[in-house]
Amino acid sequence: MFNKPFGCVTARRDTLYPTVMDYFSELHNDRLNPVGRLDRETTGLLLITDDGNWNQQLTHPAYHKKKTYLFTVLGDLTEDRRQFLENGILLKGSPVPTSPAKITLFKKDTLANILDTLHPEVRNAVRTNLPSHPVTYGEITISEGRKRQIRRMMKAVHCCVIELKRISIDDIHLDESLAPGKWKEIFPFEKNSPV
Structure with missing residues (x-):
């Protein structure tokens, strides 16, 4: 892990x-x-x-392994847009819609309030947006793995992913005590495994 x-x-x-x-x-x-x-x-x-x-x-x-991510998007991920994504959406360059997804929205904010918390590279990329630009936080679960899929899905509904973190694959969950850049050995096949 x-x-x-x-x-x-x-x-x-x-x-x-x-x-x-x-x-x-x-x-x-x-x-x-x-x-x-x-x-x-x-x-x-x-x-x-x-x-x-x-x-x-x-x-x-x-x-069809489920993968769950926490996301922050620049844009207003409205209820209509959320449902649109959950039902499956055609991505640019693909004739087949995405499989159904599950999206939970947590909260909304504005770019001005979160700009300082972003990675410097991302902060630099979004700094030309209005400080009042809406930001939406949420969680998404998908069961396929197309190239840059979540970023492309959000772009299709006029939102731009500015933070994306995978937190689980099926029943294997990221150990939150594991710092970025660190790893630990896990034993997912064992019946009483902690993961």
Whole structure:
């Protein structure tokens, strides 16, 4: 279980950015691989394994594993837009709508109130927006893993993801005591496993 920090890419090597696998170099295990992907700006739960079968069971679309994320979007994610996303939406460049999602909205705010809490790179990208621009917080659960799917879904309803953190994959939940960039060994196959 790895708590992926902002700014590293889910890859073995990269010429521009640090990779998630850099955090595991001390293990000297070339068989380790990330389970799925999180884009460079997304943080949170990323599983790393040397068990190819388990990796396949968690990532293959046929298994429909639920993945839950906390999000902050720049924009007003209204009730109509939420329902639109939950029912499935056509993403740009795809002829097939997304599978149904589950979205819970937590609260709304304005950009001025949260600007200082954002990662410096994100803060720089959104600073030209009006301070009164609405911001919406929530949680989304999806059962597929298209490239940058949540970001593309939100863009389709005129919202821009400014923070995205995966908190669970099926019944494996991120240990909140695990600091960004840290990892711990877990045993999800054991009956009395803490995850």
